[in-house]
Amino acid sequence: MSDSTAGTDLTALGPVSTTEDGGLAQYYAYPENLSSCWVRANFISSLDGAATADGRSGALGGAGDRAVFRLMRELADVVVVGAGTVRVENYSGAQLGVAERQRRHARGQREVPPIAMVTRSADLDHDLAVFTQTEVPPLLLTSRDTAADARARFAGLAEVYDCSGADPAGVDLGAALRTLAGLGLTRVLAEGGPSLLGTFIADGLLDELCLTIAPTVVGGGSKRIADGHRELITRLQRRHVLTDDEGYLYTRYSRD
Template sequence: MASTAHGLAPINRIFPEPVSAATDEQLLQWYGGVPRPGSWVRFNFVSSLDGAATLEGQSGRLGNAVDQHVFQLLRRLGDVILVGAGTVRAEGYGGDLLGAEARKWRASRGKPEHPAVAIVSGSLDLDPGSAFFSEAPVRPLLFTSAAADPARRKELAAVADVVDAGRERVEAAGIVHALAERGLQQIHCEGGPTLLGSFEAAGLVDELCLTVSPLLVGGSGTRIARSGGGYPPQRLRLVQALESDSMLLLRYIADRPAPAGSPAELG
């Protein structure tokens, strides 16, 4: 099997126009285009063929080197990386989330070397001494609700900027508004299912990048979104499909009209 310069299996675009063995520059260009200005919420998830969002409790076990490579490329594009507390605990987040090449790429385009990092936790059930906080290259944002425990809030305020994004519970609209106030409009969300479910319920998912892993894993694992339901389905439109070693990397955007003057096509 042929490989890329990174030693990976070739990444081939099969939709819209076929392109064989895409380069990183092409991938960044394709993913970098969004159809309107302002806040843009992108979620990135992986799922097995039979719908599981995790394998042995971790989403990363469903992917492969290609999926991880594209995952890292997407991080370059965001103003902020947003993640739920459960995902931080399960996936072992900590330290620098971007490598040296990615930081150089961002700096060359006038971006901060490190995107902002934000975590969402209504309960504030987080360890302030964990690597996520102690090894963070930039001081994290921590989104919670006004009803959160004051003692936990005080403890975590020593290692993060604690921001209320709702009264009784954390609200997706409050998160987007607070990030926009800080000039953080390109929001790259990495899970987990509860976070995606809350954004779905609020109608604030602009884009879903979904990797379909060629695995049947069985079990009773969760789906990529978890919520109480009760909201109308949201239609998304397929704008890109990549394939590599039987792995599909799909890009969908919300099927709603863009404001007048916005580009009609994605790059």
């Protein structure tokens, strides 16, 4: 459809084909032969831009969103989240079925991706589900000032890594990604929260955004999917837009 007044060509997106069982993975495949981390963020938003409803992102989701969420975990080497999101969303370890594990094995991946938590202070309770309900130990990507103490406090519960840059009290996401790449975990899935995504964006480290748009409006004062004090405008290319019978949109945008 051509809008001659604006001089812009617009395309009406409609039902072109149905994704068959097992075919969804082709829409979300990571680049092959990665030598460094590829950072994919997966978030959900309402039509009016809210990243949460009732304080949780899960309240916006539907069956299709949960299917995409599960697929992305299957494809990832590691799931990266902020400590605040772990607490609010009551994170546990990734849970995958037999078929998902077999497909991971065929791709040369470990059976289950670990949860990697970004936390300057490592101030986390030992009884959190991320420690008690997991098949593989989570990773703590923390600061140099905290790492030694955290290794002692979380011995047997988590693997602790010093991911500071110039500031020994902070976590440098570039250093964190180099740490993950050194562990062979290059297919990164960032799930939250808004502050972590905002930092990935501001540091120029986000390669891909998969955004589910829920057919709801929320109002109120909910945060956007990205939060922070620094801006970096980054142009992304549309890779696909999928939909379902409930009216959700599943978008994928990435760098060139």
